[in-house]
Amino acid sequence: MHCLIAVLLLTKPSWHTSDRLILIGYTSRNNYFVYPAPSDQQFPGTAENSGIFMTESKINGAGTYMRYYCSYLTHLGDMVAGIVGEQFPMPYSDITQSKNNxxxxxxxxxxxxxxxxxxxxxxxxxxxxxxxxxxxxxxxxxxxxxxxxxxxxxxxxxxxxxxxxxxxxxxxVKLSDLVLADQSVILNGSHRSTALVWYQGYLHKLNKCGFNTWSFETEFNGDNGVELFTYLRQLNEKFGEPSKLLMDKELNRSQRPTIPKDNAYQAAEIRYNDVHIHYQKVNVIKGRLPVGPITGFVDGR
Known part of the structure; x- marks a missing residue:
């Protein structure tokens, strides 16, 4: 079974940035995809015969949300196509917006x-x-x-x-002057605290490296998907609850927009493997992530 993690950011006007959907994969390269958020401000559904199953979500207003999509599809690109269809990724200029007016x-x-x-x-x-x-x-x-x-x-x-x-x-420089306001998830560890933040439109992981100092662990110009996937999974294990992997029609969505889906998989093989995924439980944060402000400064290195 292969899974990717989707992160949905729903914004407030005062944040001066746009809603977006991030798909984060498990492969060593080409593992971080940014798309405009669906118009209904929900996670995308999938076609019934796609072989892609997903966890439940409870979306209520502005904030950061997560969902697992899992399948026996071996290629991450096929899973992404099965989720977003023919939608184009966000251009870089739209992603890297200042958080100011x-x-x-x-x-x-x-x-x-x-x-x-x-x-x-x-x-x-x-x-x-x-x-x-x-x-x-x-x-x-x-x-x-x-x-x-x-x-x-x-x-x-x-x-x-x-x-x-x-x-x-x-x-x-204060972190609060750089990252999206009050949308940081802090994980306090026994040896070192870490944090998930939105910075320049992208998700980043921080390490606390002093009493009041943080450093960026993820790169600014690199593939951070594997590292973020691992970290998001840790957050789900820490703050989440068991959720069954379900088909789209089982999530009680009022309506799912019809989007052309990629058919680059063998339907018969997927149906055969469905039994190994359907209703399997994974830990996930079903509602808004437990976010808040982050204090301190950016390490100079």
Whole structure:
């Protein structure tokens, strides 16, 4: 049996970001897919003969939700196609949105453009002091390839690019200034605490590396699916409850939109294997994830 984990983010207007559906797989590469959230703000259903079974979900308003999709399909791509049909993934520019107001974000970009005309670098603390820019705006511009972030406190930024205008991170940056507000899941371990956060539109795992400091364990420009899949499974074991793997029609959904599904699997073989998956129990957080604020600073490394 193979499973992927779907994460559904339903947002509030004040978050200044869009709803999205993340599909996270178990393969070593090509294992993290981002799609627009379904219009009904529910997890997608699947065709009756798809051979894909899923856990129950209790969705109620804005927040972060999880669901397992499991099958005997051996190719992750076939499972993804069986869930989203012919829907296109979200473009990168739509994923990596600043968490701040688009108007102030544009003012920040214009301010930095004016600095680029007269200098090659400046301190991040001066930018924040003298403009409408916030830490998440500066980070977004770095991820968009408009600026480069250097300095000893650049642990929240993509790799440096010496050909771009440099913003020097001269002071530690608060995590709350970067990640999506009050949507962090903190797992306190016996040796080290970890956290799941939304940052620049993506899910990331953090490790607590000091009394009040966190570092990003997941990469900014890499395949993090396997690591996130493992971590989400840990969260489900910690905070979840047993849930049967069911067919879409057994979930009591009022209506499922008809979406063309990929037929790149052998229906007869899937029906034969269904008995090994149907009604099997897995632990999952059925409702909104147990989220809250995260305090502390980003480690500089």
């Amino acid at each position: 688009p108007i102030t974000h544009e003012r920040c970009r214009e301010y930095l453009d004016s600095l680029i005309q007269i200098s090659q670098s400046t301190r991040m603390s001066d930018i924040i002091k003298n403009s409408a820019c916030k830490a998440s705006d500066i980070a977004s511009l770095a991820f968009a390839g408009k600026i480069s972030i250097g300095g000893v406190n650049r642990g929240f930024a993509p790799p440096e690019n010496t050909s771009l205008f440099e913003v020097i991170a001269d002071k530690q």
